[in-house]
Amino acid sequence: MTSRMRPAGRLAGAVLLTVLSALGPAWAQGTPVDLELAFVVDASGSIDEEETRLQRQGYADALANPWVLEVVTGGMLGAVALAYIEFAAQGCERLSVPWTRIDGAESARAFGQAILAQPTSYCPGGNAVGDALAFAARSLATNAFDGTRRVIDISGDGPNTLGSAIRPVRDQIVAAGITINGLVIERPTMPDLDRYFREAVTGGPGSFVIKADNRRSFGDAILKKLILEVADLPAAYR
Numbered sequence: 001m002t003s004r005m006r007p008a009g010r011l012a013g014a015v016l017l018t019v020l021s022a023l024g025p026a027w028a029q030g031t032p033v034d035l036e037l038a039f040v041v042d043a044s045g046s047i048d049e050e051e052t053r054l055q056r057q058g059y060a061d062a063l064a065n066p067w068v069l070e071v072v073t074g075g076m077l078g079a080v081a082l083a084y085i086e087f088a089a090q091g092c093e094r095l096s097v098p099w100t101r102i103d104g105a106e107s108a109r110a111f112g113q114a115i116l117a118q119p120t121s122y123c124p125g126g127n128a129v130g131d132a133l134a135f136a137a138r139s140l141a142t143n144a145f146d147g148t149r150r151v152i153d154i155s156g157d158g159p160n161t162l163g164s165a166i167r168p169v170r171d172q173i174v175a176a177g178i179t180i181n182g183l184v185i186e187r188p189t190m191p192d193l194d195r196y197f198r199e200a201v202t203g204g205p206g207s208f209v210i211k212a213d214n215r216r217s218f219g220d221a222i223l224k225k226l227i228l229e230v231a232d233l234p235a236a237y238r
Contacts, residue, residue: 029146033101034075035230036147037082038136042156042185044088045124052120055155058219059084060112062226069105071231079103080230081145084115087132089125090163099143127156129201130164133180137173151229155183155222159196166200179204183225184211185218206232 041055062068063082072080084097097114101107136152152173160166173180182197190196194211202209208228212221 030144031081031101031146032077033079033081033145033147034077034149035080035232036099036140036143036145036150037080037229038085038140038152039082040085040087040132040136040152040154042088042127042158043086043092043121043123044127044156044158045122046127046157046187049120054218056115056118058222060116061219062223063102063108063112064105065223068223068226068230069108071227072102072108073104074231076148081143081147082111083139083143084111084118085132085136085139086118086121087128087135088121088123090128090131092121092123092128093132093135094121095139099139099145101145126161127158128163129154129156129160130166130169133166133169133173133201134164137176137178140178149232150178152178152180153183153225153229154180154201155185157185157187157193158190159193160200170201170203174203177204179207181207181225181229182209183218183221184209186211186213
């Protein structure tokens, strides 16, 4: 599983390096929250409309779950900031639901409904995972929140196939203090995809990868991952 570096991919990587190096460790101050969490979700050609609905419903259901609401409001500040980003081929990243402060059932359910209300987009050509991570990192760097932790939560059913090389982008993001977690969607033709995610995509303190054994179990996997991320539980629970 290898990445193909194209000129636009080099530019994306260069932009990421510029953004992160300019920010350094002291990022702009914003509204304090316990966690800034970017959901980065695969919307490539291998994900059909039904699977897109299943993914979105999984996030909406997880956000309405009482266990999730308990950990969201149980931190020192009682709130987190969320964003929902979808990605596919090179140049197809989009901030589908913008950064929002979640501090209870009402705001969590509203965010979930905003996810479900998004139109389906189509951008064939492969998976630009590195570019998606770069996009998410820039969004974390420029939003209006200041979290005690920053996490990118990326899900997908395939490796990085075009755009920025994945490992250099991952390493720069982790060096900036951002943790990257992964949710791998089972794909029979890629039985080692979870290992690829662990080796090439995820990283940072406490990072982990969860595998959904099939499309239908995606919702359960999201719920588990969201609780782990927000509660910041130790490795024994993962």
